[in-house]
Amino acid sequence: MASGHLRHLVAGNWKMNGLKASTDVLDAVIKGHDAVLAARADLMVCPPATLLAAFAARAGGSTVAVGAQDCHAAAAGAFTGDIAAEMIADAGGKAVIVGHSERRTLHGESDADVRAKAEAAWRAGLFPIVCVGETRAERDAGHALAIVARQIAGSLPDSLPGDLVVAYEPVWAIGTGLTPTVADVAEMHGAIRRQLVERYGGAGQAVRLLYGGSVKPSNAAELMAIADVNGALVGGASLVADDFLAIAKACGTS
Numbered sequence: 183m184a185s186g187h188l189r190h191l192v193a194g195n196w197k198m199n200g201l202k203a204s205t206d207v208l209d210a211v212i213k214g215h216d217a218v219l220a221a222r223a224d225l226m227v228c229p230p231a232t233l234l235a236a237f238a239a240r241a242g243g244s245t246v247a248v249g250a251q252d253c254h255a256a257a258a259g260a261f262t263g264d265i266a267a268e269m270i271a272d273a274g275g276k277a278v279i280v281g282h283s284e285r286r287t288l289h290g291e292s293d294a295d296v297r298a299k300a301e302a303a304w305r306a307g308l309f310p311i312v313c314v315g316e317t318r319a320e321r322d323a324g325h326a327l328a329i330v331a332r333q334i335a336g337s338l339p340d341s342l343p344g345d346l347v348v349a350y351e352p353v354w355a356i357g358t359g360l361t362p363t364v365a366d367v368a369e370m371h372g373a374i375r376r377q378l379v380e381r382y383g384g385a386g387q388a389v390r391l392l393y394g395g396s397v398k399p400s401n402a403a404e405l406m407a408i409a410d411v412n413g414a415l416v417g418g419a420s421l422v423a424d425d426f427l428a429i430a431k432a433c434g435t436s
């Protein structure tokens with residue numbers, strides 16, 4: 183389908199990992215994202231909030247973008263410990279992950295919360311990376327497609343005010359070494375694409391659909407070659423520059 187032309191985006195979600203010394207990893211990623219690799223895939227690193235400004239300054243002028251892992255829906259206010267999308271933009275971030283399953287599960291975020299955060303991202307001039315995905319029990323019960331369709335419906339607004347990235351991350355594949363079959367990923371990404379096109383028309387064709395969950399150098403080529411997989415959201419392997427770069431190299435080769 184027309185989305186075949188979309189450039190791959192490989193985004194690293196560092197989660198709650200990384201200290202100032204981890205700038206080494208960012209430096210190696212910037213160095214490794216040479217012209218050959220940059221032609222294949224866009225790269226983004228999403229460090230913890232403490233490193234956001236330093237990483238954005240370091241990556242400034244390079245081909246590597248920096249993003250955040252979460253934001254509050256409000257632009258400012260009495261929300262102790264939270265970070266506004268405007269602050270992420272001010273720190274030099276270009277994007278923000280919203281609705282990661284760890285936020286949905288551990289912080290009780292609903293689809294409505296995720297949608298409000300996505301809208302905050304656009305308000306601040308960022309693009310959201312909206313995460314969806316079913317649990318093992320939901321897949322075993324045959325409900326994976328319905329669960330993800332419901333999350334997509336509830337986590338996105340009626341019209342798109344800007345760029346959008348959606349990440350399909352089956353909860354049971356995160357940090358486990360398990361991945362769905364190629365056929366299951368293809369079925370899910372095809373269904374998400376159809377839903378986005380039904381809802382947004384042509385703009386739905388331009389949404390990059392990332393796969394996330396135990397993406398490694400060893401399985402990246404197979405996963406990145408699937409129709410309607412337009413990149414990866416990488417957890418553990420993004421903390422090791424060589425692994426992260428190897429995943430990016432697996433893009434656009436088929």
Ligand SMILES: O=C(CO)COP(=O)(O)O
Nearest residue numbers: 195356357395396417418
């Ligand atoms: O949650 C993830 C990225 O957001 C995936 O994590 P892993 O790559 O460690 O499985």
